[in-house]
Amino acid sequence: MAVDLKGMLRSGRGPLLAAALGLAAMGAGGGWGASPAVAAAQERLGPREIVRRCDFKYAGEDQRSELTIILRDKDGNEKKNVYRRLWKDYKGRDGVAEKMLLVTTYPPDARGTGFMRWAYTAETDKSADQWIYLPVLKKIRRVSIRDPGDSFLGSDLTYYDISAHDIDEFDYRLVGARRKGALQVLIVEARPKDRRKALYSRIVSWYGLVRGDWRNCSKFRVDYYDRKGEPLKQQLIKWQRVNGAWIWDEVAVRNVQTAHSSVFRMREVEVNVGLKDELFTERTLRLGLR
Numbered sequence: 001m002a003v004d005l006k007g008m009l010r011s012g013r014g015p016l017l018a019a020a021l022g023l024a025a026m027g028a029g030g031g032w033g034a035s036p037a038v039a040a041a042q043e044r045l046g047p048r049e050i051v052r053r054c055d056f057k058y059a060g061e062d063q064r065s066e067l068t069i070i071l072r073d074k075d076g077n078e079k080k081n082v083y084r085r086l087w088k089d090y091k092g093r094d095g096v097a098e099k100m101l102l103v104t105t106y107p108p109d110a111r112g113t114g115f116m117r118w119a120y121t122a123e124t125d126k127s128a129d130q131w132i133y134l135p136v137l138k139k140i141r142r143v144s145i146r147d148p149g150d151s152f153l154g155s156d157l158t159y160y161d162i163s164a165h166d167i168d169e170f171d172y173r174l175v176g177a178r179r180k181g182a183l184q185v186l187i188v189e190a191r192p193k194d195r196r197k198a199l200y201s202r203i204v205s206w207y208g209l210v211r212g213d214w215r216n217c218s219k220f221r222v223d224y225y226d227r228k229g230e231p232l233k234q235q236l237i238k239w240q241r242v243n244g245a246w247i248w249d250e251v252a253v254r255n256v257q258t259a260h261s262s263v264f265r266m267r268e269v270e271v272n273v274g275l276k277d278e279l280f281t282e283r284t285l286r287l288g289l290r
Contacts, residue, residue, distance in 0.1 A: 074259035083104055103288055181239065187205070
C-alpha cells in the first residue's frame with residue numbers, strides 16, 4: 001500500500017515535518033539514490049548499533065511544556081486538546097522509569113482534567129500505573145491498561161508506542177541506505193523476538209544523519225505493520241533541541257487503514273527545571289498546577 005507523504009503532511013495543517021530533510025521527494029526520486037558505499041559502511045556497523053546510537057537520545061532529567069494533540073477522522077472532523085505537561089526521568093530508581101503529568105487547559109469544558117502516569121522498568125515486569133482526575137465529579141480514578149494496544153488519549157499512538165522498550169526485544173536488519181549530499185538515511189527493520197505478545201509484526205525506522213556525525217543522528221519516520229504484515233500507520237517526527245536534550249517538536253501519525261490521524265506539538269519547552277517528586281501525586285492532580 002502506497003502512502004502519500006505529501007498529503008499526510010498537508011493534512012497536519014502545520015509545518016511540513018520533513019521539510020528540513022527534503023523527505024517529500026524521497027519516494028519519487030528527487031535526487032535520492034541507493035549508495036553502495038553508505039550501505040557497506042553501515043552494514044559493518046550493524047543495524048543494532050545504528051538503533052543504539054540513533055534511538056536512545058538524551059531527553060533531559062525533567063521537562064515542563066505545553067502539549068497540543070489534534071485528532072482528525074477520515075471525514076476531516078477535528079478535535080483539539082491542550083495540556084500543561086510535566087515529565088521526569090527516574091532512571092530506574094525503585095523500579096520507576098519515568099513519571100508524567102498532564103493537566104488540560106483546552107477545551108474550556110475540560111479545563112482542569114488531569115492525567116498521571118508512572119511507568120516502570122522492564123525488570124519489574126509491571127504495567128504502568130495511571131490516574132485520571134475529573135473536576136466535574138471531583139474524583140480521582142485509577143485507570144488500568146488492559147491492552148498495550150489501547151489508544152493513548154484517543155490518538156493514533158498506543159500505550160505500547162509511548163513506552164520505553166529494551167533494545168534486545170527485537171531482531172534488526174538494515175533494509176535500506178540512501179544518500180543526498182551530506183545527508184545519509186538508514187532504514188532499519190525491527191522484528192519482535194516474542195511474536196506471541198507483539199503488537200506489530202515489524203517496525204521500520206528511518207534515521208537521518210549529516211556528514212556521518214552520529215551525534216546528530218535521529219529517527220524521522222516510523223512505519224508500523226499489523227500482525228498480518230499489512231501497513232498499519234506511519235509516524236513522522238520533527239525534533240527540537242533544548243539545552244542539549246532531544247524533544248519532539250511536531251509529530252504526525254496517520255493510520256493508513258482507517259485514515260484517522262493525530263498531530264502532537266510541543267511548545268514552551270523547559271528542560272532540567274528541577275521538578276520535585278511531590279508534583280507527581282494525586283494531590284497535584286486534584287489541585288492542578290499553580
